[in-house]
Amino acid sequence: MTAMPHAPLRLAPLRLALFDCDGTLVDSQFAIIDAMTAAWAEHGLGVPDPAAVRRMVGLSLVEAVAFLLPAEAPDLHVAVAESYKRAFAASRGRGEVHEPLFPGILDTLAALSDAGVLLGVATGKSRRGLDAVLKGHGIADRFVTLQTADMGPGKPNPHMVQRALAETGAAEAGTVVIGDTTYDIQMARNARVASVGVSWGYHAVAELEAAGADRIVHGGTEVARAVLDLLER
Numbered sequence: 001m002t003a004m005p006h007a008p009l010r011l012a013p014l015r016l017a018l019f020d021c022d023g024t025l026v027d028s029q030f031a032i033i034d035a036m037t038a039a040w041a042e043h044g045l046g047v048p049d050p051a052a053v054r055r056m057v058g059l060s061l062v063e064a065v066a067f068l069l070p071a072e073a074p075d076l077h078v079a080v081a082e083s084y085k086r087a088f089a090a091s092r093g094r095g096e097v098h099e100p101l102f103p104g105i106l107d108t109l110a111a112l113s114d115a116g117v118l119l120g121v122a123t124g125k126s127r128r129g130l131d132a133v134l135k136g137h138g139i140a141d142r143f144v145t146l147q148t149a150d151m152g153p154g155k156p157n158p159h160m161v162q163r164a165l166a167e168t169g170a171a172e173a174g175t176v177v178i179g180d181t182t183y184d185i186q187m188a189r190n191a192r193v194a195s196v197g198v199s200w201g202y203h204a205v206a207e208l209e210a211a212g213a214d215r216i217v218h219g220g221t222e223v224a225r226a227v228l229d230l231l232e233r
Contacts, residue, residue, distance in 0.1 A: 016145075016170035017112050017227050018161060018193075020179035021123035022057050023201030026099040026133055029054055031091065036068075038087035039080050045069070054202045058124045058181040060154030061085070085126070092132060099133055102200055104220020109142050111224035117231070118168050120145035122160040122177065122187070127151065144168060156186035161193055176214075176227045185211035194230040196223060 022028045033050050040048050048068060056064035061081040069077060091097050112119060119142050123130055127148045134140040145167045147160035154160070165175060177188035180201020188195035189212050196215045197208030205216055215226040 013174050014118060014168060014170040015116065015174040015231050016118045016120055016164065016168050016176070018120045018122050018145075018147075018164055018175060018177045020058065020177075020181070020184045020201075021121055021125055021130060021133060022099075023180035024102075024178060024184075024198055025105055025121075026101055026137075028099040028133075029057070029202070031088065031097045031099060032057060034096075035084050035088040035091060039065075039083035042083045042087075043076065043080055045080070057202050058155055058179070058183040060124055060149035061126075063154060064124070088129070099136075101137055102220050104223070106139070107221050108223040109139065112227060113142065115224070115228060117227065118145075118170060119143045120147065120164045120168065122147040122155070122164060122184075124149045124154055124183075155181075155183035156190055158187055158191035161187060161191035165191075174231060176230050178223055178227065180208075182207050182211040185213045194233075196226045196230070198223065 019025055022032065033053050036048050036053050040046060052068055056067050061084060062077050065077045065080045109119060121130060121143055125148055127146065127150055130146060130148055134143065145164045147164050152159045152163065161177065165172065172192045175193040176196060177184055177193055178196045178198065179185065180198045181203045185195045185197055185208055194214045196217060197213035199205050199216060199218045208216060214230055217223055217226050
């Protein structure tokens, strides 16, 4: 008897949730402001406006400094960024950097993993800084792709999303960006993927909505449901 050929195995498409870090996973505003204040002082620039610094969180560091010091020369932007890196690293070395996870984030990461969703990070942090945060909270092994601004163009350029898709094999239709700033939402739109805006970060809900966020959530435990709803559309 001739055996019947087997039907080809159909694999479920890969799905990816790509998280911002600062202001989305962790509350890092005080460490960021302290390091920026130290960088300003090193170059005799006075004291930066904390509200303005918070609004720049998410951009690559040199770009953030350029926005904060638009009248200064590009060489100074680079120098201030380097001073910021040194100040932040020194604070971390002294054990003074505290970047707690927002409430509900651990539950959301577990729920998405249990649902078979791959997890990644796309952040304006350096790779060294991101590694320190993830390892410090014991969640580094949760993420299969880590995209940082020191690896290429930063937000809102779509490059980090595109690189994450290439690394994981996920498609645009199966990917959601989760972030707290308009830079995150704009990056998602530029990459043609869905987005979830979180209300506990550095940009207002109205701004996230105006930027085109597909969903807005107000608590860490709401993220998983919003992401799964978008992936199942």
